[in-house]
Amino acid sequence: MTVNPIPDGYPRVSPHLSVAGAADAIEFYxxxxxxxxxxxxxxxxxxIAHAELELGGSVIMIGDEMPGGRDPSPKTLGGSPVALxxxxxxxxAVFKQALEAGASSVQVPEDHFYGxxxxxxxxxxxxxxxxxxxxxxxPPDEMERRAAAAASEMS
Numbered sequence: 001m002t003v004n005p006i007p008d009g010y011p012r013v014s015p016h017l018s019v020a021g022a023a024d025a026i027e028f029y030x031x032x033x034x035x036x037x038x039x040x041x042x043x044x045x046x047x048i049a050h051a052e053l054e055l056g057g058s059v060i061m062i063g064d065e066m067p068g069g070r071d072p073s074p075k076t077l078g079g080s081p082v083a084l085x086x087x088x089x090x091x092x093a094v095f096k097q098a099l100e101a102g103a104s105s106v107q108v109p110e111d112h113f114y115g116x117x118x119x120x121x122x123x124x125x126x127x128x129x130x131x132x133x134x135x136x137x138x139p140p141d142e143m144e145r146r147a148a149a150a151a152s153e154m155s
Contacts, residue, residue: 015084016061018071019125022048026062028123029053032098033086074126083128091133095119113146114138
């Protein structure tokens with residue numbers, strides 16, 4: 001019998017989020033991002049050892065931070081060095097919903113030269129999310145021109 005080294009139903013890359021309060025975070029991601037819960041492995045006392053959420057064709061693995069463990073949460077670290085990028089149907093609506101659900105604004109929705117409308121928020125668990133709606137297909141020559149203009153504005 002041959003075993004597929006990458007299990008069916010899993011993309012090549014899946015983020016794992018360590019969270020102080022995974023059960024609440026799962027509900028936040030379901031409500032705000034439209035994720036669906038694939039599975040959950042609870043531990044005695046109610047902590048979550050491992051859970052999986054599906055968002056489009058992506059899988060997000062999530063679990064409670066374990067004291068003394070190897071996967072500290074952003075709250076333990078004082079922030080997250082990683083941001084997750086998610087395309088959504090309506091960036092403005094999702095951003096508003098995230099703030100109403102307890103997220104904090106990092107960047108309000110705005111149009112960017114590369115054809116996406118982007119916003120950024122920190123969820124109540126310390127993870128940073130970039131959300132975007134693609135609003136324009138930019139041809140390569142125009143992209144090059146716009147990128148150069150944007151770079152000169154930053155100088």
